[in-house]
Each structure stands twice: as C-alpha cells, then as structure tokens.
Amino acid sequence: MTTEIIHVPDLGGAETVEVIELCVAPGDTVELEQSLVVLESDKATMDVPSPKAGVVKALIVKEGDTVSEGSAIVELELAGVELEIGAEPVVVGDLASQPEVVSESVEPVEDKRAPAPAPAPSPTPSLATNGVTEQMVSVPDIGTTDLVEVIEIPVSVGDQLIEGDSLLVVEGDKATMDIPVPFGGELLEVLVKEGDKVAMGDNLARMMTGASVEIPMGEVVEPTVESVSSASGLTVSPDSGAAPIAISGIEPSAEAGIYAGPASRALARELGVDLHKIAGTGPRGRILKEDLQGYVKKAVAAAESGLSAVGVGIPAVPDVDFGKFGEFDIVPLNKIQKLTANNMQRNWLNVPHVTQFDEADITDLEDFRRSLKSEAEKRGTRLTPLPFLLKACAHALCANPEFNRSITSNGENFVQKKYVHIGVAVDTPRGLLVPVIRDVDEKGLWQLANEINEMAVKARDGKLSPAEMQGGCFTISSLGAIGGNGFTPIVNAPEVGILGVSKSQIKPVWNGSEFLPRMMLPLSVSYDHRVVNGAGCGRFFTYLVQELGDTRRLAL
Numbered sequence: 001m002t003t004e005i006i007h008v009p010d011l012g013g014a015e016t017v018e019v020i021e022l023c024v025a026p027g028d029t030v031e032l033e034q035s036l037v038v039l040e041s042d043k044a045t046m047d048v049p050s051p052k053a054g055v056v057k058a059l060i061v062k063e064g065d066t067v068s069e070g071s072a073i074v075e076l077e078l079a080g081v082e083l084e085i086g087a088e089p090v091v092v093g094d095l096a097s098q099p100e101v102v103s104e105s106v107e108p109v110e111d112k113r114a115p116a117p118a119p120a121p122s123p124t125p126s127l128a129t130n131g132v133t134e135q136m137v138s139v140p141d142i143g144t145t146d147l148v149e150v151i152e153i154p155v156s157v158g159d160q161l162i163e164g165d166s167l168l169v170v171e172g173d174k175a176t177m178d179i180p181v182p183f184g185g186e187l188l189e190v191l192v193k194e195g196d197k198v199a200m201g202d203n204l205a206r207m208m209t210g211a212s213v214e215i216p217m218g219e220v221v222e223p224t225v226e227s228v229s230s231a232s233g234l235t236v237s238p239d240s241g242a243a244p245i246a247i248s249g250i251e252p253s254a255e256a257g258i259y260a261g262p263a264s265r266a267l268a269r270e271l272g273v274d275l276h277k278i279a280g281t282g283p284r285g286r287i288l289k290e291d292l293q294g295y296v297k298k299a300v301a302a303a304e305s306g307l308s309a310v311g312v313g314i315p316a317v318p319d320v321d322f323g324k325f326g327e328f329d330i331v332p333l334n335k336i337q338k339l340t341a342n343n344m345q346r347n348w349l350n351v352p353h354v355t356q357f358d359e360a361d362i363t364d365l366e367d368f369r370r371s372l373k374s375e376a377e378k379r380g381t382r383l384t385p386l387p388f389l390l391k392a393c394a395h396a397l398c399a400n401p402e403f404n405r406s407i408t409s410n411g412e413n414f415v416q417k418k419y420v421h422i423g424v425a426v427d428t429p430r431g432l433l434v435p436v437i438r439d440v441d442e443k444g445l446w447q448l449a450n451e452i453n454e455m456a457v458k459a460r461d462g463k464l465s466p467a468e469m470q471g472g473c474f475t476i477s478s479l480g481a482i483g484g485n486g487f488t489p490i491v492n493a494p495e496v497g498i499l500g501v502s503k504s505q506i507k508p509v510w511n512g513s514e515f516l517p518r519m520m521l522p523l524s525v526s527y528d529h530r531v532v533n534g535a536g537c538g539r540f541f542t543y544l545v546q547e548l549g550d551t552r553r554l555a556l
C-alpha cells in the first residue's frame with residue numbers, strides 16, 4: 001500500500017491561508033478531485049481537491065491552522081499501488097513553478113500536473129548488486145542557481161538514514177534549506193564539508209540503498225513516506241518525487257525572530273522545545289541541534305536537582321568556550337555554594353522583589369555602644385551594631401506583622417507567625433550560611449551579642465546543625481564591616497523580608513537650622529510584593545529607623 005502526502009497547491013499569490021473546513025476524516029474513501037479541505041485567505045476561499053483517489057489515512061491539519069503553499073494537509077493511502085523504492089533517478093520540481101496540487105510519494109511516479117522543470121539528478125544510481133544500490137545524492141532544485149553554503153552536516157558516515165532524514169543544511173542569501181535524503185539507506189560518504197559552496201546538481205553524498213532499511217535497534221523499517229509536518233507553516237515538501245526539500249525562511253511568520261534550520265525545527269518539535277527559549281550558538285545566532293540538545297540536558301539536570309533553571313520560560317545562558325579568550329581553571333562548587341546558588345536562583349525567580357532604601361541616624365546608638373565596650377570585654381563578648389539591629393527588627397516585625405508572614409505555595413493563604421526568629425547571614429570560607437537567632441523579641445542585647453558570636457563561630461567552623469539554620473521569619477545581611485553604601489538583598493523565602501546593612505559614616509544632616517555631623521547607617525529592605533505592599537514596607541522601615549535612632553525605644 002502506498003501512501004501519499006497531499007499538499008497545499010499554488011495559492012495564487014496568497015502567502016498564508018487558514019484552514020476553515022475539513023471535508024474528510026481519517027478512514028474516508030475519496031474520489032479524484034473530491035474536496036479535502038477548504039482554505040480561506042483575506043480575499044477568497046478555495047477548495048483543495050484530491051489529486052488521487054484513495055483512503056484518508058491521516059489529517060495533518062486541523063481547522064484554524066494557518067498553512068501556505070506546499071504545506072502538508074492530508075495523508076492518503078492509494079489503493080492498488082505497490083511500493084517501489086530508490087531504483088530510478090528522481091527529478092525534483094521547483095515549488096515556485098508548481099501550478100497545481102503538490103504531492104510527495106515514495107514512488108518515483110511522474111506527476112503529470114507538475115511539469116518538472118529543474119534537472120536535479122538526485123539520486124543517481126552508480127552500482128547495483130543483489131538488489132542493493134549505491135547511489136549519489138546531489139543538490140536538488142533549490143529554487144536558485146546561486147551557490148549556497150553548507151552550514152550544517154548533522155549525519156555521519158555509517159548512519160542508517162530513513163527517507164526524509166536531513167543530510168545537510170545549506171544557507172543562501174535569504175533562506176536556510178534542509179536537504180533530506182530522497183531514500184533510506186546507509187551513508188557511505190559525505191562529499192562536502194561545512195563551509196563548502198554548492199549549487200544545484202552538485203554531488204553531496206554516496207549512499208547504499210536496499211529494499212528495506214535496517215535501523216540500529218534491529219527493527220526493519222519500510223521506507224514509506226513520512227508525513228512532513230508543516231504545523232508551523234515553515235516546512236514545505238514540494239513535488240511528487242522522492243526528494244522533498246524543506247525550506248525554512250530566516251524570518252518565518254509563525255516563529256518570527258527565530259533563526260534555525262528545518263532540522264533543528266524538526267528536532268525542537270520532536271522534543272517539544274520552544275525555540276524562542278534557545279540561545280543559538282551557530283553563525284549569526286543560528287540555533288543548532290547542539291543548542292537544543294544542550295538545552296534539554298540542562299532542563300533534565302535542573303529538574304533532577306530541583307532547580308527550575310529553564311522551567312520558567314527563561315532562556316538558558318549559553319556555555320562559552322572560555323579557552324578562546326585565555327587560560328582558565330575549572331573550580332567545582334562545594335555543597336554550600338551549590339545550595340546557595342540553587343536557593344538564590346529559586347528565590348530570585350519566585351519572589352517578586354522590591355527594595356526600599358533609607359538611613360538611620362545611629363549617632364546616639366554608637367555613643368551608647370562604645371560606652372559599653374569595656375563592659376563587653378569583661379563579659380567576654382563583642383557588642384557590634386548587629387544586636388541593636390536584631391532588636392530593632394524584632395520590634396518592627398511585632399509592630400508590622402505583615403512582615404512576619406509567609407505565603408502558602410498555592411497562593412491561597414498567608415501564614416501569620418507569632419514568634420520572632422531572625423536569621424543572620426554569615427560569610428564563611430566555604431560559603432554563605434544563615435544561622436537563626438530564636439525569639440529575638442524576648443532577648444536582651446547582651447544575650448543577642450553572645451548568640452551572634454557563638455553562631456558566627458559555629459558557622460565558620462562548619463558546626464551549625466540544619467535545625468540552627470531553619471525557622472527564620474526575617475533575615476539581616478550586614479556588609480557594614482566590609483563597605484558599600486547600599487545593596488539589594490534577595491529575600492530568603494519563605495520569609496518575606498530581608499534587611500541589608502551597609503557601612504555607617506558621618507554625614508552632615510540638616511536639623512532645620514544647621515548641618516550637624518551625624519553617624520548615618522545606610523539600610524535597604526527587600527520584600528516579597530505578593531505579601532507586603534510598598535506602603536507596608538514604608539511603615540515597617542520608618543518604624544525600624546526610629547527604633548535605631550533612639551536606643552531608649554529598644555528597651556521598651
């Protein structure tokens with residue numbers, strides 16, 4: 001039984017049309033000239049009559065699809081026609097000159113309605129023994145006599161190819177063209193290499209064909225015509241011969257802006273990958289098969305690690321060959337660095353962040369802190385601004401409970417916490433750790449100072465238990481001892497707020513009648529805008545700044 005793909009005929013100037021009616025269904029017997037589908041452009045509707053009688057095997061389009069000349073629409077089973085393959089030279093027609101319905105068949109039948117103007121000797125038989133034929137594959141009529149460049153050879157010698165498999169991709173001035181093999185068989189030799197310029201009729205490869213094609217799994221596949229998907233309207237397979245040519249425009253309508261050859265497009269369809277998400281690494285940003293493979297590998301790795309690097313519609317950052325630019329070493333991430341990278345990316349992608357900035361006047365706080373220095377030494381502890389910040393944050397969280405919430409993953413509920421545990425980011429040689437100080441609202445400055453020091457030592461010695469890093473309601477990230485005058489910390493979800501502390505410095509501050517030197521502490525608060533509004537953060541922040549500006553309030 002022979003199958004034949006029926007294509008959209010010459011549309012008389014219309015580039016794309018919509019399928020508005022399907023006149024047949026799979027299993028229907030159709031007569032010659034019986035309507036298969038009805039197409040509509042912005043100016044007219046037209047029936048597509050069947051060029052052959054037969055039984056509808058499959059509908060390749062559905063109502064509402066946009067198609068263009070050459071798009072496959074129906075797969076037809078022709079009763080009473082026996083399969084013959086690859087014995088004769090095949091003449092490939094020029095799509096541009098096809099006046100009628102275009103169809104493709106495994107049979108080298110002559111399409112009487114499609115005068116084949118272009119002499120494209122593909123394939124040319126050269127050797128035949130025991131039903132096995134060695135044949136040459138050459139460049140078919142590609143609609144231009146200009147030289148085109150071979151830009152991709154996705155096959156290797158020894159490959160078992162099935163009719164329609166991409167042999168190579170060529171690129172002209174305006175389009176990339178996939179040159180598929182016109183029959184199944186073993187690839188004996190590729191006669192060109194990437195970068196070569198070829199023209200219609202040039203030999204490309206030698207293949208060994210037989211009555212059937214053995215594919216690696218040991219399964220024998222009869223080389224019947226494969227439906228050439230044209231769902232995107234990009235891939236057209238002209239002519240009744242066995243050498244379909246897939247032509248892909250550089251800026252096709254359905255996937256505007258994507259620069260990829262038909263082979264990559266076919267692979268993308270097979271893998272269900274949206275080409276918009278791929279960063280092409282080929283010439284002029286062309287998407288190669290390797291780009292798709294890399295993308296899928298990353299997606300699988302990300303899924304396995306729980307990291308949604310490519311699951312959120314964000315194009316992956318392409319790998320770079322750094323060796324091109326100079327010497328480099330590969331330094332594997334340790335466990336903490338990997339965990340931090342995953343958490344940061346997860347939080348950055350999941351939480352809609354907003355950051356507000358303010359300054360606290362800590363002149364009095366610093367005077368008070370310094371006055372306690374010798375007492376701190378006697379107690380065997382250090383009193384930095386951090387315990388004051390912890391205490392002030394605890395007060396601000398109690399006064400502004402919306403900052404002490406989490407949002408449930410289904411977005412249905414807030415979790416309002418009645419405890420005040422605050423994490424402190426600690427920089428260690430092995431990476432960033434965030435121990436959590438419990439019940440900060442219930443503790444005094446000395447106790448907080450002790451606990452921070454203990455936690456920081458434990459963090460740097462790698463002795464923190466997982467439990468000591470869990471349960472935080474809010475986080476403080478202090479770079480004050482290092483420097484900087486502001487940064488935008490990343491919310492440590494499921495917490496909804498984080499305070500960034502920068503380096504304090506004396507600044508002239510206008511008090512209404514004069515400038516006074518004041519010790520100003522630059523602060524930033526990042527928050528999850530699903531849970532906290534800008535006004536809410538403004539209130540929280542103002543409260544916090546007031547607390548820090550008047551240490552007496554911290555005792556309240």
Ligand code: CAO
Nearest residue numbers: 384385386425426427456477478479480481501502503504
């Ligand atoms: N402005 C000016 N000076 C500051 C300051 C600020 N905002 N904060 C602290 N200092 C001073 C301290 O007072 C101390 O000086 P004195 O001994 O004279 O008082 C000195 O800087 C060193 O402080 P410290 O860093 O040892 O202690 P700390 O309590 O301020 O911080 C800790 C402790 C664990 C938070 C800190 O060591 C740390 O690891 N910070 C890095 C956090 C981080 O990496 N955050 C980024 C996370 S996102 O990548």
